[in-house]
Amino acid sequence: MQEFFYQKYGSSAKISKLIVFLHGYNSSIEDVEPYAKMLSERLENTLVIVPMSDMASERNPLKKQWYALTDVDPERKRRKPETSTDEIISIYNKTGERISLMAKRVNRFINALQKEYGVNNKNTFVMGFSQGAMLAIYTGLTRRYELGGVFPFAGVISGKDMLEKEITSRPSVYLFHGTHDLFVQYKTLGFTKDWLEQHDIFWEAYEYDGIEHKLTYDEMEDAAEIILKQA
Numbered sequence: 001m002q003e004f005f006y007q008k009y010g011s012s013a014k015i016s017k018l019i020v021f022l023h024g025y026n027s028s029i030e031d032v033e034p035y036a037k038m039l040s041e042r043l044e045n046t047l048v049i050v051p052m053s054d055m056a057s058e059r060n061p062l063k064k065q066w067y068a069l070t071d072v073d074p075e076r077k078r079r080k081p082e083t084s085t086d087e088i089i090s091i092y093n094k095t096g097e098r099i100s101l102m103a104k105r106v107n108r109f110i111n112a113l114q115k116e117y118g119v120n121n122k123n124t125f126v127m128g129f130s131q132g133a134m135l136a137i138y139t140g141l142t143r144r145y146e147l148g149g150v151f152p153f154a155g156v157i158s159g160k161d162m163l164e165k166e167i168t169s170r171p172s173v174y175l176f177h178g179t180h181d182l183f184v185q186y187k188t189l190g191f192t193k194d195w196l197e198q199h200d201i202f203w204e205a206y207e208y209d210g211i212e213h214k215l216t217y218d219e220m221e222d223a224a225e226i227i228l229k230q231a
Contacts, residue, residue: 003109004051007033010040017046017148017227018119020110022132025065026057032129035220042224049113051106066135067098078185085187089160092134096162103138110139125227127151129215130184134158140171141201147171148230151223154181154213156188157195164199172202174226176219178211 007029019039023032029050036048057063058070072094077083106126114124125148128136133155140150146169153176157163173196177189189205196203206222 002112003105004054006049006051007036009033009036009048009050010043010046012047012117014045015047015117015119016123017043018113018117018124019043019046019048019227020106020113020124020126021048021050022066022106022126022128022135023050023052023064024128024130024132025069026059026063027065027130027132028052028063032215035215035217038217038220039224042221043227046227047117047119051109053102066102066131067095069095069131079183081182081185083185085185085191088185088188089156089191092156092158093160096159099135099138099159100142100162100166102135103142106135106139107143110143121145122148125149125151127153127223128155129153130155130213133184137173138163140173141169142166143169143171145169149174149226151226152176153215153219154178154184155192156184157192160195167199170199170201172204174223175203175205176208176222177205178208178213178216180210181213183213 021036029052032050036050040048053064053066055065057065073091078088078091126136126140133152136152140147150171150173179186
């Protein structure tokens with residue numbers, strides 16, 4: 001039995017690469033679908049899997065979340081421009097146990113997909129937007145074996161204290177962030193870069209001038225190029 005319901009994009013006739021794309025907080029598969037389709041069309045023999053969390057959003061019961069946030073930040077201070085980066089990171093750090101548990105589930109999900117489609121870790125990539133980006137980082141760094149890459153779109157290191165105890169893998173991390181993002185604030189990108197550097201994890205950052213908190217096709221094109229270069 002699969003860990004999560006999911007949609008798949010791309011032909012499953014001849015698969016050499018697997019992408020698992022995690023939706024954001026208060027979101028759904030439909031919000032990610034156009035970008036998953038683009039990736040599947042851009043990358044030959046690649047199956048893009050978009051799982052849906054089984055946890056209803058605390059903001060909207062018709063949407064989903066990977067873990068709760070309201071109780072750790074009831075005033076939504078993480079989204080206020082005047083909140084310092086240190087305080088924002090402290091807020092996200094409170095989610096450590098939650099993100100750890102969910103990352104274990106996502107890793108079981110990835111393991112099952114790899115077995116089903118015959119794809120190894122080197123040719124498996126995990127992506128995510130917003131809360132999904134944070135979960136993607138945590139998932140990739142706590143797998144037993146190194147993935148081909150982790151692609152967080154508008155994310156930040158979350159649950160850092162717990163993650164430091166659980167790191168078992170160091171895949172390359174490709175960071176994507178809009179300079180006008182105030183939901184997962186762009187100013188936190190510097191912290192993520194420094195944290196990865198301190199933990200001997202290779203990273204590259206792609207910054208998009210004027211972009212707010214959203215996915216873009218330019219990001220998908222850049223992500224596809226990175227994967228193509230690894231072929």
